[in-house]
Amino acid sequence: MTTHPVLSVPGIAYGGDYNPEQWPEEVWAQDMRLMRDAGVNFVSVGIFSWALLEPSEGVYDFSRMDRILDLLHENGIAADLATPTAAPPAWFYRAHPEALPVDKEGRRLSYGSRQTLCPSSPAYHEAALRITGALAERYADNPAVAMWHIHNEYGCHNNSCYCDTSAAAFRDWLRARYADDLSALNDAWGTTFWGQWYYDWDEILPPRASGAGPNPSHLLDWRRFSSDELLSLYRAERDVVRKATPATPVTTNFMAITDALDYWRWAPELDVVANDHYTMSTDPEPEIEIALSSDLMRSLAGGPWFLMEHSTGALNWHTVNRPKRPGELRRNALAHVAHGADGIAYFQWRASKAGAEQWHSAMVPHAGTDSQIWRDVVRLGADLRALAEVRGSTGTAEVAITWDWNARWALEFPAQPNSELRYVDLVRSWYDPLWRAGVAVDFVRPDADLSPYRLVLVPGLYLVDDEGAANLAGFTERGGTLVVGFHSGAVDQNCHVRLGGYPGAFREVLGVSSDEYFPLQPGETVGLSEGGRGSLWSERLRLAGAEAVTEYADGLLAGIPAVTRKAYGEGTAWYLATHPDPATLTSLITTVYTEAGVETVRMAPEGVEAVRRRSPSADYLFLIDHSGLGAEVTVAEDAVELLTGKATPGSVTLAPGEVAVVREPRHG
Ligand code: GLA
Numbered sequence: 001m002t003t004h005p006v007l008s009v010p011g012i013a014y015g016g017d018y019n020p021e022q023w024p025e026e027v028w029a030q031d032m033r034l035m036r037d038a039g040v041n042f043v044s045v046g047i048f049s050w051a052l053l054e055p056s057e058g059v060y061d062f063s064r065m066d067r068i069l070d071l072l073h074e075n076g077i078a079a080d081l082a083t084p085t086a087a088p089p090a091w092f093y094r095a096h097p098e099a100l101p102v103d104k105e106g107r108r109l110s111y112g113s114r115q116t117l118c119p120s121s122p123a124y125h126e127a128a129l130r131i132t133g134a135l136a137e138r139y140a141d142n143p144a145v146a147m148w149h150i151h152n153e154y155g156c157h158n159n160s161c162y163c164d165t166s167a168a169a170f171r172d173w174l175r176a177r178y179a180d181d182l183s184a185l186n187d188a189w190g191t192t193f194w195g196q197w198y199y200d201w202d203e204i205l206p207p208r209a210s211g212a213g214p215n216p217s218h219l220l221d222w223r224r225f226s227s228d229e230l231l232s233l234y235r236a237e238r239d240v241v242r243k244a245t246p247a248t249p250v251t252t253n254f255m256a257i258t259d260a261l262d263y264w265r266w267a268p269e270l271d272v273v274a275n276d277h278y279t280m281s282t283d284p285e286p287e288i289e290i291a292l293s294s295d296l297m298r299s300l301a302g303g304p305w306f307l308m309e310h311s312t313g314a315l316n317w318h319t320v321n322r323p324k325r326p327g328e329l330r331r332n333a334l335a336h337v338a339h340g341a342d343g344i345a346y347f348q349w350r351a352s353k354a355g356a357e358q359w360h361s362a363m364v365p366h367a368g369t370d371s372q373i374w375r376d377v378v379r380l381g382a383d384l385r386a387l388a389e390v391r392g393s394t395g396t397a398e399v400a401i402t403w404d405w406n407a408r409w410a411l412e413f414p415a416q417p418n419s420e421l422r423y424v425d426l427v428r429s430w431y432d433p434l435w436r437a438g439v440a441v442d443f444v445r446p447d448a449d450l451s452p453y454r455l456v457l458v459p460g461l462y463l464v465d466d467e468g469a470a471n472l473a474g475f476t477e478r479g480g481t482l483v484v485g486f487h488s489g490a491v492d493q494n495c496h497v498r499l500g501g502y503p504g505a506f507r508e509v510l511g512v513s514s515d516e517y518f519p520l521q522p523g524e525t526v527g528l529s530e531g532g533r534g535s536l537w538s539e540r541l542r543l544a545g546a547e548a549v550t551e552y553a554d555g556l557l558a559g560i561p562a563v564t565r566k567a568y569g570e571g572t573a574w575y576l577a578t579h580p581d582p583a584t585l586t587s588l589i590t591t592v593y594t595e596a597g598v599e600t601v602r603m604a605p606e607g608v609e610a611v612r613r614r615s616p617s618a619d620y621l622f623l624i625d626h627s628g629l630g631a632e633v634t635v636a637e638d639a640v641e642l643l644t645g646k647a648t649p650g651s652v653t654l655a656p657g658e659v660a661v662v663r664e665p666r667h668g
Contacts, residue, residue, distance in 0.1 A: 007249065007272070008146050009042050009078045011388030013343035014381055016363050017309065018043035020068055021052055022352055028068070031350065032075045034364060038374075039381025042078045043349060044308065045069070046135075047152050048114060050084035054131050056091055062138050069144040078146035080251075080308075081139060083237050085128040086152035087114040096123035101161035105209045108163070113356065115153070118161040119229040120169035125236065132237045136244035148241045149308075150234055150252040153276060155260030160226035162206040171201050173225045188494040189217040216413045216495040220463075223409045227261045235269060253308040254300075256293040257424055259412070262405040263300050264445055273301035276309035276347070279332065281318040287609065287626050290332060292431050294339030295395075296403060299443040303394050306343035307336045312373045313361030321359070327657040329376040331624050334383065334659045338611035338622035342391045344384060386642050387661060390620050393613035397440040398598045400453045401427060402461050402472075404446060410495050411462040417487070418519035418536060426460035426485060429579070433586035438600040438610035439593055450475040455596040457589075458506075459485035465493040469505035476509055477569030481596040483589075484510055486537045486577050487517075502539060503575070510575040511545030511566035518557060525581075527553035528562055532584025538562065541577050552578070563588065572596075605631045608654065614666075621662040623654050630656040636664040 007013055015035070020028050035043070045068055046053070054060055072079050093100060093111040099121035102108045109116050117124050139145050160166070178184040182198060191197045196215060198204055207214045207222050238250045249271035254263055256277045267273055275297045279286035297305040312329055314321040324332070333344050351362035363377045408423035434441050442453070446468025450456055456475055461484075464472075469489060476482040489505030491497055498504025501513035518538045520526060525533040529551040538552055541561045548561035564575045574592060579585075602610040607627025613620040620642075623633055631654045641648045642661045652660050 007042070007078065007343070009343075012337060012341075012384040012391055013042040013078070013306070013345070014038075014384045015040045015042040015077070015349070016044070016346035017047060017348040018045050018068075019048070019348055019350070019352070020045075021049060021064060022354075023350065025067075027350075028071060031364075032071060032077075034369065035077055035349075036075060038363065038378045039385055040077060040349075040363075042080060042146070042343060042345065043072065044080040044082055044149050044345065045072070046084055047082040047149065048084060048087040049082075050087055050131055051089035053084060053135070054089065057095070057127075058130070060134055060138075069139065069142055073142075073144035077144075079144040080147040080149045081135065081145045082149040083128070083132045083135060083151060083241070085131065085237065088117060088124065088127065092123075092127055096121070096127075098163070098165065099124040101158050102163035102166075104162050104207070106162070109158075113157075115157040117158070118163055118166060119226075119233055120161065120166045122165075125233070128233065129236060129240055132240045136241045140244040145245070145248060147272065148238075148245070148248055148250040149274075150237045150241070150250060153253055153255050154230040154234060155227070155258065156255060159230065159260040160206070160222070162208050166229075167205050169229060170206055170222065170225050171204055173228060174204065174221065175201060177221070189215055189221075190494075190496060191215070213414050216410060216415075219413050220406065220410055220495050224262065224406070227265065227405070230261060231266055231269065234266070238269065251306065251308070254297070257289075257296060259405065259408055259423075264405065267300040273297055273305040274308040275305060277307065277336070278309075278311055278315055281315070281320060281322045285626075287331065287335060287624070288428065288432055288435050290335050291339055291435050291609065291611070292428060294336050294341065295397075295441050296443045298340035298395055299403075301340070304340050304342040304392060306345075307333075307341040308343075308345050309347040310336070310345075311361050312346055312363055312377060313365070314359070315361070316357055316359040323361070329373070330380055330383065331626065331657070331659060333380055334622065334661070335609065335611075335624055337384075337387060337390065338609070338613065338624065340395055340613065344380070383643055383659075386645065389615075389642070389663075390613060390661070393615040393618075393620055395440055395442065396601075396612050396614050397442040398453055399434060399439055399455045399457065399593060400442045400444040400448075400450065401431060401457045401459065402446050403427065403443040404461060404463070404468075406493070407461045407463040410491060411460055411487070413495075417517045420522060420536065421460065421487065423460045426579070429582070429585060430457050430459045430485070430589065432582070433589045434593070435609070436586070436606070437590065437593075438602060438604055439598060440601055440612065447471045450480060453480065454598050455481045455483070455593055457483045458488050461485070461488040463491050463493065463495065464489050464505050466505070472506070473509040473568070476571035476573050479570035481572045481574070481592060482509065482568075483574040483576065483592055486539065486579070506573075506575070507544070509566075509568050509573045510564065511543065511568070511573070512541050512561070512564050512575050512577075513544050514539040514541040514577070516540045526555050526557070526562075526578060528578070528580065528584060529553045532581050534562060534578025534580050534584075536579040537577065539577050541575075546573075546575065549574075602633060604633050605629070608633065616666070618666055619664045621664060623652065623660045623662070625654045625657055625659070628656050630654050630658070633660075635662045639664050
């Protein structure tokens with residue numbers, strides 16, 4: 001993981017995806033000059049170069065890549081050399097049409113874009129390891145290569161294939177999971193329902209389109225298998241490059257809060273956790289999502305991580321692609337650093353003039369250097385140089401939010417009590433008030449070591465295994481504060497309902513039990529006795545040791561507890577049996593974290609994000625003004641603002657839309 005001596009690049013790495021093969025070589029010299037001007041010291045190369053590197057099977061042309069790596073090295077720019085296996089060449093598909101993926105409806109896709117492959121295809125495995133081996137051998141001792149970038153965004157576009165080869169691989173995975181015991185699988189999948197009992201492993205198929213709804217336990221194992229199948233591709237390529245260059249760190253780029261893969265299983269396999277993050281044009285407050293996904297990456301990495309891609313401006317894959325607002329490029333990049341990134345990179349260096357992403361922004365825009373984006377890119381390079389000493393410092397959270405891909409997948413399977421529930425929306429609604437208040441947050445697996453935290457929040461954890469549930473109860477018993485959201489703990493690791501009353505796994509610690517769910521229709525709300533309204537959910541809850549903090553004030557369940565609280569061991573456990581409106585949720589969460597003794601990073605005016613990174617000798621306070629109003633914030637007497645290099649004794653002034661990074665020495 002990232003505790004690895006990461007990169008040979010000093011300070012905070014800065015750069016982007018570099019695709020010089022799209023340009024005549026005259027442009028390359030200009031690229032080098034501009035990269036030096038901007039302070040770029042790190043680029044990813046060769047991500048989609050397979051067709052150029054291997055013009056026909058087993059025949060290689062490394063001449064272009066040789067020249068690119070030489071040029072980068074001469075200019076002091078480190079290369080993150082990619083294995084190009086996300087975009088197999090046309091010749092490969094013509095020879096192996098069976099390596100094209102089949103979708104749920106049974107249609108085989110065509111080549112002509114990228115990331116269109118059957119993860120279980122033996123032909124693809126062989127070809128991917130062949131080009132990986134050839135690259136590893138060729139560039140093992142190349143001084144430009146500072147990191148290996150395996151593939152690109154595993155699981156992007158397609159994360160599973162439903163063909164017969166994949167079906168056979170799925171069965172192998174299931175045989176391993178259930179120790180070759182078909183009756184164990186039948187039990188785990190509840191196949192007595194709708195007569196789905198299997199008598200032979202060969203009867204088992206991927207969850208292909210069928211006449212009626214799928215079996216959730218089957219779907220869940222399929223999602224687990226699909227994530228593991230891509231992970232085994234990653235591992236195979238990683239092992240090839242590691243063998244040739246054991247000292248060079250290896251990464252692959254994650255896709256932020258995607259549901260494609262279970263990154264808790266992936267992260268330990270990477271030397272450096274790297275993330276790609278894009279803000280959504282329709283999100284009025286993208287800065288909250290940046291913070292959330294960065295906190296998730298820091299948590300996956302267990303420390304600093306690397307922002308492998310984000311955008312300087314507009315994307316091309318939203319309906320309407322908005323550019324960044326004035327100063328937003330800088331605020332976004334430095335927010336990633338604030339939340340733990342030790343490298344900042346973009347997709348891509350130079351905006352393409354042709355191809356599927358010709359309207360995607362880049363560091364060098366179509367307009368060239370006489371552009372706002374270029375001026376911002378150069379300024380950011382100087383900022384990152386000024387922040388060199390921040391590298392390696394970590395977060396300081398006392399609050400954790402559980403994050404679990406199994407729970408997320410299962411919550412969003414069809415045929416739920418309320419199919420409007422979205423895991424990320426639930427998590428974000430709880431994260432939101434903490435972000436606004438400047439409370440630092442980590443994300444944790446339910447079975448993680450929770451001893452560093454005072455408060456653990458559990459929104460939308462529909463599925464939890466016994467170990468995770470016991471761990472959360474144990475944390476509470478030992479004095480922690482636990483807050484559980486509705487429909488959490490409802491099913492076990494096989495997606496079987498936990499019987500005896502909801503919320504199954506957490507009934508005892510919460511001291512409540514309900515016999516029936518009353519989910520709310522879209523737009524429907526229920527009044528709450530202490531003020532505000534709830535949406536999405538209500539349930540007929542009975543107290544079994546807890547006290548009611550708030551009751552439903554109207555509707556069918558008027559007078560029934562909606563929010564409860566119970567002393568459990570040395571700690572306290574809360575249950576939220578509805579989705580309170582933002583103001584009500586904010587006031588509840590504020591009460592909870594205040595009572596739990598959680599401190600905010602720094603008192604700052606509304607709209608000013610305050611984040612802290614900590615090293616053994618200093619705290620680094622990042623202040624980011626999203627309000628557009630500027631602010632004055634109290635800091636230590638011996639503080640220095642790093643972006644300007646000026647001493648800021650006692651307080652720092654933040655101009656509208658600007659960022660300050662204040663070093664506060666740690667004494668004693
Ligand atoms: C992903 C890919 C890049 C590019 C960007 C565009 O992150 O990895 O190759 O397509 O999206 O936003």
